Structure formats: structure tokens, C-alpha cells
Amino acid sequence: MSLLEIDNLSKRFGGVVAVDECSIAVPAGSITGLIGPNGSGKTTVFNMVTGFIPKDTGTVSFKSKPIDGLGPDRIYQLGIGRTFQLARIFPRLTALENMLVPVRRKGLRALFSRADWSDERVRAMEMLEFLDIAQVANTVGGALSYGQRKLLELGAVLMAEPELVLLDEPAGGVNPALLEKIGEHIRRLNSRGITFLVVEHNMSFVMNLCTEVVVLHRGRAIASGKPDSVRQEPAVLDAYLGA
Amino acid sequence: MLQAGVLKIAGIIVLFAIALALPAIAPDPATTNIAVFTMMYVGLATAWNIMGGYTGYISLGHAGFFGFGSYTLGLLLAHLGVAAGYTPFLLVPVAGLATAVLALGIGWFALRTRAATFVIVTIAFMFMLQLLAENLVGLTGGGGGLGFPVPPWSGDYFNTPYYYAMLALATLALGISWRIRRSKFGLGLLAIRDDEDKALAVGVPTRAFKLTAFVVSAALVGMIGAVYGYYVTYIYPQFVVDPLIGISMVLMVFLGGLGTLSGPVLGALILEPAQLWLAYNYGASRLYLVLYAAVFLAVILVLPRGIVPSLTVLIERRRMRTPPAAPAPQQAVMP
Numbered sequence: 001m002s003l004l005e006i007d008n009l010s011k012r013f014g015g016v017v018a019v020d021e022c023s024i025a026v027p028a029g030s031i032t033g034l035i036g037p038n039g040s041g042k043t044t045v046f047n048m049v050t051g052f053i054p055k056d057t058g059t060v061s062f063k064s065k066p067i068d069g070l071g072p073d074r075i076y077q078l079g080i081g082r083t084f085q086l087a088r089i090f091p092r093l094t095a096l097e098n099m100l101v102p103v104r105r106k107g108l109r110a111l112f113s114r115a116d117w118s119d120e121r122v123r124a125m126e127m128l129e130f131l132d133i134a135q136v137a138n139t140v141g142g143a144l145s146y147g148q149r150k151l152l153e154l155g156a157v158l159m160a161e162p163e164l165v166l167l168d169e170p171a172g173g174v175n176p177a178l179l180e181k182i183g184e185h186i187r188r189l190n191s192r193g194i195t196f197l198v199v200e201h202n203m204s205f206v207m208n209l210c211t212e213v214v215v216l217h218r219g220r221a222i223a224s225g226k227p228d229s230v231r232q233e234p235a236v237l238d239a240y241l242g243a
Numbered sequence: 244m245l246q247a248g249v250l251k252i253a254g255i256i257v258l259f260a261i262a263l264a265l266p267a268i269a270p271d272p273a274t275t276n277i278a279v280f281t282m283m284y285v286g287l288a289t290a291w292n293i294m295g296g297y298t299g300y301i302s303l304g305h306a307g308f309f310g311f312g313s314y315t316l317g318l319l320l321a322h323l324g325v326a327a328g329y330t331p332f333l334l335v336p337v338a339g340l341a342t343a344v345l346a347l348g349i350g351w352f353a354l355r356t357r358a359a360t361f362v363i364v365t366i367a368f369m370f371m372l373q374l375l376a377e378n379l380v381g382l383t384g385g386g387g388g389l390g391f392p393v394p395p396w397s398g399d400y401f402n403t404p405y406y407y408a409m410l411a412l413a414t415l416a417l418g419i420s421w422r423i424r425r426s427k428f429g430l431g432l433l434a435i436r437d438d439e440d441k442a443l444a445v446g447v448p449t450r451a452f453k454l455t456a457f458v459v460s461a462a463l464v465g466m467i468g469a470v471y472g473y474y475v476t477y478i479y480p481q482f483v484v485d486p487l488i489g490i491s492m493v494l495m496v497f498l499g500g501l502g503t504l505s506g507p508v509l510g511a512l513i514l515e516p517a518q519l520w521l522a523y524n525y526g527a528s529r530l531y532l533v534l535y536a537a538v539f540l541a542v543i544l545v546l547p548r549g550i551v552p553s554l555t556v557l558i559e560r561r562r563m564r565t566p567p568a569a570p571a572p573q574q575a576v577m578p
Contacts, residue, residue, distance in 0.1 A: 052440070071443065072440075072443040081444075082444055084444070088440075088444075089441070090433070090441065091437055091438075092436070092437050101442065101445055101447065102446055103427075104446060112422065112423075112428055115426055115427050115430040141437075156445060
């Protein structure tokens with residue numbers, strides 16, 4: 001069963017067709033890789049799914065319910081978290097505060113009560129420990145290394161316990177040791193039931209990590225399936241090698 | 244840690260006690276007049292900081308809310324036929340409520356913009372209000388001004404009720420600001436200040452948060468404007484919807500520390516008495532504008548983060564440099 005269904009999604013920017021009747025299904029419990037050459041529309045798909053840019057045509061459904069037209073905050077509250085191509089954190093908030101911002105609370109009273117309820121604080125510290133960055137809990141985000149920011153961004157997204165996480169180039173600008181660690185974290189979180197949709201250029205990372213792969217080319221999904229079978233598809237080889 | 248907390252609370256209590264006793268300590272009308280305006284700017288800067296400091300949305304149009312609150316109370320007193328005395332103070336919250344409704348409408352549109360565009364929209368809105376106050380002659384009295392009833396209090400006592408009204412509003416603004424700063428809502432506002440799109444991506448309903456902060460900030464400024472109108476007893480569009488009032492509160496926040504709780508208070512306590520001292524010593528000249536320009540330059544060049552954040556960093560650095568007192572060195576450090 002698909003957790004996320006993208007059906008005939010299209011987006012134009014002036015004369016440029018960024019996404020062209022693209023259809024993708026993300027199975028529940030999978031780590032789905034979204035790959036394609038530069039400019040194939042991967043990030044545009046991410047931005048439309050998460051409500052950052054409006055679609056022209058098509059539909060996006062999460063758990064069989066349409067989420068078109070909803071703002072990014074509402075989509076996040078439904079259970080879809082995302083990270084950005086370049087790690088984005090709140091630079092003047094501490095790492096711990098960065099973790100507390102995404103926590104979902106119900107009711108107006110809860111909103112105006114203390115920012116760091118003890119149980120939320122404990123959960124945030126546990127997550128920082130899980131990601132091996134607990135030592136920087138009280139350091140402001142702007143003082144963290146790029147790798148620490150990447151991990152913090154991932155941790156913060158997970159604080160709201162999303163069912164689906166969209167990762168935009170998690171391997172970008174990251175050294176091989178950290179990349180291995182990020183891959184391991186994703187696998188462990190996936191084993192806890194979180195579904196991932198990952199945009200990535202690092203092919204060995206994608207092929208080792210993902211259970212499903214979708215290939216985009218000129219805004220269209222040209223192939224999908226298990227990594228090994230997608231790798232052999234002539235259309236994919238054409239798109240990547242220009243043969 | 245606990246000791247620092249106790250010291251902080253004790254300091255706040257002492258400062259508040261001094262503020263409460265000030266009219267008894269220094270009853271001279273010239274001093275209480277300075278105290279009224281200083282307390283007014285403590286409240287204004289604190290209220291402005293709830294929007295400008297916490298969310299990073301710089302409004303230069305808050306003087307519009309100040310004037311609107313002032314006119315609202317003036318018109319209420321005139322139309323309801325309320326006599327001078329203490330009763331007009333009871334209507335100040337009504338002026339705040341009316342300003343909140345206005346801010347809701349203005350914020351709905353203005354907060355669709357960001358950064359420099361938002362600044363310009365707020366300035367435009369302020370001048371629109373000033374023009375309306377000048378041209379709706381039948382309602383506001385236009386350029387001829389609007390009079391408030393004058394209380395029959397003696398010269399020695401006259402400033403005291405206004406001082407306490409300003410003190411109450413400044414305390415209210417500080418209480419709200421403190422509460423917001425420590426809350427989940429406040430954390431959301433600070434997240435908006437740092438990266439609004441990222442805040443949206445992690446579920447902060449940025450539009451609702453910004454609008455709430457804008458309305459709360461404007462309502463407080465409107466109430467302070469209402470007390471100001473009653474204090475000066477006659478208001479004119481160009482003096483009550485005055486860009487300089489708006490810029491003053493912004494400058495005080497920048498001087499003290501943007502987005503901090505104590506920064507706006509400190510900024511107001513430094514700048515407003517300095518401005519009044521210049522006015523008293525050098526007549527009604529606008530010499531204080533030169534002072535403001537100098538302070539603005541100094542803040543940008545020397546203290547871009549303001550006094551409180553700069554001091555905090557300095558203290559932190561010193562603390563980190565100071566070696567821990569406990570373990571003695573195990574090895575001699577002689578060369």
C-alpha cells in the first residue's frame with residue numbers, strides 16, 4: 001500500500017516545464033530513492049509535495065487523502081517532515097531549542113505554556129544522543145559544523161514523529177564517515193516504521209540504502225522498482241549517460 | 244545557578260520598588276514629567292520588541308497605533324461625555340481593543356510581505372493614518388487637533404496618576420513579553436526570525452503566529468498612546484502619529500538588545516532621559532535628533548547586537564577564560 005501517491009503532477013516556470021505529468025508511489029515502510037540528472041525536477045516535486053510551491057495540475061495524496069493546497073505547516077502536522085538541500089537550522093537558537101520548535105502540541109493553553117516541558121526536553125535529548133550530538137545541546141545552531149547541522153536538521157524533523165520523511169540530498173557536503181552514519185540512522189529509523197523518500201546524487205549511497213528507486217528525467221518518472229532492476233533499465237542509462 | 248536566579252529576582256523586586264516609590268522620592272514635577280515619558284518608552288519599546296525583536300519583522304509604523312489609541316480614547320471621552328479624573332483611565336483598555344482590531348486588519352495584509360517590503364508597508368500605513376487624522380476633520384478635528392478633558396489636579400500631583408498608568412502598562416508589556424519569550428509560542432516567533440520557511444517546514448503556523456504578535460504589540464502601543472493623549476490633553480495628527488515616536492522605540496530596542504527582555508527597558512532608560520535632558524537644557528531644538536543619529540551609528544558600528552547581548556557574550560567569554568577553582572595542577576608549569 002502506498003503512503004504517498006503523486007499522480008500526474010505538473011509544474012511550469014514560465015516556458016520551462018520543471019515537472020511533467022509525474023506519477024510516483026511511495027510504499028509504506030520503504031526507503032524510496034528519487035534520482036535523476038540535475039534539473040530533472042526532483043526538488044520541485046519535493047516542494048510541491050510539502051506545500052512550498054503550488055502545483056499546476058495533478059494530485060498528491062497522503063494515506064489516500066488529498067493534501068493539495070495545504071500549507072507546509074499543515075502538511076507537516078499531517079505527518080510529512082522534510083529536510084532541505086543545504087541543511088537549514090535556526091542559527092540563533094540552541095541545538096536543544098532547535099529540537100523543541102517542531103514538537104506538536106494541542107490547544108492554545110499548551111502553546112502559551114513553557115517552551116521546554118520536561119518530557120519534551122527528555123525526548124529531545126534522547127534524539128540528540130541517538131544522533132551522537134548531545135554534547136552540543138546548548139550550543140547555538142550557527143556555531144555547529146555542517147555535519148552537525150545535517151544531523152540536527154534530521155533530528156528536529158523527527159521530533160514530531162512523522163510517518164514520512166523527505167530527505168533532500170542527505171549526503172550533500174558530508175564526509176564519507178558521516179555519510180555512513182547518516183545511512184545507518186536512516187535504516188534504524190526505517191526499522192522503527194518511518195518511511196523515507198530520498199533525493200540523492202550519490203548513486204552508491206542510494207543503491208545501498210534504498211529499497212525502491214524512482215528515476216526522474218525532464219520532469220517525468222521514467223523508471224521505478226528495485227535498485228538492481230532500475231540500474232539495468234535502458235531509459236535510465238540513456239538519461240544518465242546520454243546514450 | 245540557583246543563586247544567580249535569586250539575585251535576578253531580588254534585582255527585579257528592588258527595581259520595581261524604586262519605580263513604585265519614585266513619585267514619593269522625587270516629587271518635583273520636572274522629574275515626574277521625565278519619569279512619565281521614560282516609563283512610556285519602556286512600555287513602547289517592550290511592546291514593539293514583541294513583534295520586531297522576536298519575529299525580526301521591523302515595523303516603522305507603530306506610531307500609527309500609538310496615534311490611533313490616542314484618538315480612540317479622545318473620541319470616546321468626547322462622545323461619552325466622560326469627565327476628567329480617574330475614570331478615563333478605565334477606558335484605556337477599550338482603546339487597546341480598538342487598536343487590536345485595526346492591527347488585525349492591517350496585519351492581515353502587511354504580513355503577506357517580508358523584510359524591506361514589510362518595513363515600507365508599515366511606514367505607508369502610518370502616513371495613511373496621519374492623513375486620515377488630518378482630513379477627517381468632522382471626526383478628529385483635523386489639523387486643529389483634538390482636546391481631552393483636563394483633570395482638576397494640582398501641579399505638584401498632576402503627573403503622578405499618569406506615571407502610575409504608564410508604569411502599569413509598562414509592567415503589563417513586560418509581563419506579556421516575558422511570558423511569550425518562555426513559551427512555545429515565543430520559540431515559534433524566534434524560529435520565524437531565524438528562518439521563516441524552515442519554521443513553516445517544521446509545522447510553525449507562521450502567519451497566525453506573526454499576526455498574533457503584531458496584534459498584541461499594537462494593542463499595547465495603542466493603550467500607551469491613549470494615556471499619552473490624556474496626559475498631554477491636546478493631540479495633533481503630526482505630533483501623535485509621529486514617525487519619530489516610531490523610530491525612537493525601534494532605536495531603544497536596537498540599543499538595548501533586539502529580541503531580549505531587558506534590552507528594550509535599558510534602551511528606553513538611557514535614551515529617553517537623555518532626550519529630555521537635551522530638550523530641557525537646549526530648549527525645544529531638535530538636538531536630540533543628532534543624538535539619535537549618533538546613537539544609531541554607534542549601535543551599528545560598535546554594538547550591532549545591542550548592549551544586553553554584547554554584555555552577555557562578554558560575561559560568557561570571561562567565565563570560559565576563568566580557570567576552574569577546584570583541581571590543583573598535577574604538574575609544575577614552570578618552564
